[in-house]
Amino acid sequence: MSPDLTLAAQSGQPAPAAPDLAPLAVRGLTVSYGETPAVFSVDASFAAGAMTAIVGPNGAGKSTLLKAALGVIPRLSGEVTIFGAPIDAARDRIAYVPQRASVDWDFPTTAIGVVLMGLYRKVGLIGRLTGAHRATALACLDRVGMAGFAERQIGQLSGGQQQRVFLARALAQEADLYLLDEPFAGVDAATEKAIIDVLKHLRDEGKSVACVHHDLATVRDYFDRVLFLNVRRVAEGPVETTFTAENLNAAYGGRLAATHIDELQLASA
Numbered sequence: 001m002s003p004d005l006t007l008a009a010q011s012g013q014p015a016p017a018a019p020d021l022a023p024l025a026v027r028g029l030t031v032s033y034g035e036t037p038a039v040f041s042v043d044a045s046f047a048a049g050a051m052t053a054i055v056g057p058n059g060a061g062k063s064t065l066l067k068a069a070l071g072v073i074p075r076l077s078g079e080v081t082i083f084g085a086p087i088d089a090a091r092d093r094i095a096y097v098p099q100r101a102s103v104d105w106d107f108p109t110t111a112i113g114v115v116l117m118g119l120y121r122k123v124g125l126i127g128r129l130t131g132a133h134r135a136t137a138l139a140c141l142d143r144v145g146m147a148g149f150a151e152r153q154i155g156q157l158s159g160g161q162q163q164r165v166f167l168a169r170a171l172a173q174e175a176d177l178y179l180l181d182e183p184f185a186g187v188d189a190a191t192e193k194a195i196i197d198v199l200k201h202l203r204d205e206g207k208s209v210a211c212v213h214h215d216l217a218t219v220r221d222y223f224d225r226v227l228f229l230n231v232r233r234v235a236e237g238p239v240e241t242t243f244t245a246e247n248l249n250a251a252y253g254g255r256l257a258a259t260h261i262d263e264l265q266l267a268s269a
C-alpha cells in the first residue's frame with residue numbers, strides 16, 4: 001500500500017482514489033472550440049494490451065478526444081493520464097496517426113523523411129540521424145509494404161500509401177500506446193488488411209491500440225473493446241457485451257437503419 005493510502009486507512013479517512021494506470025484514462029473531460037462542447041464530461045479508461053474502437057457519428061468529438069488526450073488542444077476541464085502519468089511525462093509512450101484529411105500533404109519531404117520524424121523524439125532535434133536510423137526507418141516502411149517508395153515525395157503517393165507511411169512513422173516511435181484516427185478511411189482492402197495485421201501484431205506484443213473507426217461491419221473482427229461516443233460517453237466495454245443495437249442506436253441517435261443494424265454481428269443485449 002502506498003504511504004498515502006496507509007495513512008488514510010489508519011486515520012479512518014476515505015482512501016484517495018488509486019491512480020488509473022490504464023494506457024489512456026480520461027475523467028470528466030470537456031473540450032470546447034466555442035460555446036458548445038465538442039466533448040462533454042467524458043470518462044473513459046482504455047485497457048492495456050487491447051484494441052479499442054472509438055465509434056460515433058461525424059462530429060461526435062472522436063478526433064477531439066484523441067487530440068485532447070495528446071494535449072495538442074486544450075481541455076476546458078477534466079483529467080487525462082497516460083499509464084497513470086500526466087501527458088507531458090508520458091509523451092514518448094504515445095504514437096499518433098492523425099485523420100488523413102487534417103494532414104498537409106504538400107509538405108516537402110519523402111516517405112522515409114516522414115518516418116524519420118518519428119525518431120526525432122529519441123534522437124533529439126540536434127542529434128545526428130545516422131545510417132542506423134535510416135535502416136530502422138526503412139524497416140518500418142517495409143513492415144507496411146512501402147520500402148519501395150522510401151524516396152518518393154509524400155505528396156506524390158496515393159491516399160492509401162500515405163496512410164501506410166504514417167503508420168510506419170508511428171511504428172518507428174516504438175510507443176506503448178498507438179492512437180489512430182480513422183486509419184482505414186479510403187484505403188483499399190489489401191491496405192486495410194496490411195494495416196490491421198500490423199495493429200494486431202502490436203496488440204499481441206502487449207501494446208495498446210485505439211482507433212477511431214467508422215466501419216461498423218468490422219468492429220467485431222478487428223477490436224476487443226469499443227467506446228461509443230457522441231459528445232458524451234455512450235458506453236464502453238468489451239465488444240462482446242457492448243457492441244449492441246441499443247448502444248448503436250444511442251450513439252447514432254437512432255439514425256442507423258434497422259436493416260443495417262440487423263446485418264451487423266451484434267452482441268445480444
Ligand SMILES: Nc1ncnc2c1ncn2[C@@H]1O[C@H](COP(=O)(O)OP(=O)(O)OP(=O)(O)O)[C@@H](O)[C@H]1O
Nearest residue numbers: 033034038056057058059060061062063064065099
Ligand atoms: N478546430 C475546430 N474549430 C471549431 N470547431 C471544431 C474544430 N474541430 C472540430 N470542431 C467541431 O467539434 C465537433 C467535433 O469534431 P471532431 O472532429 O472531434 O468530430 P469527429 O467525431 O472526429 O467527426 P468525424 O467522424 O467527422 O471525423 C464538430 O462539431 C466540429 O465541427
Ligand SMILES: [Mg+2]
Nearest residue numbers: 062063064099
Ligand atoms: Mg474525426
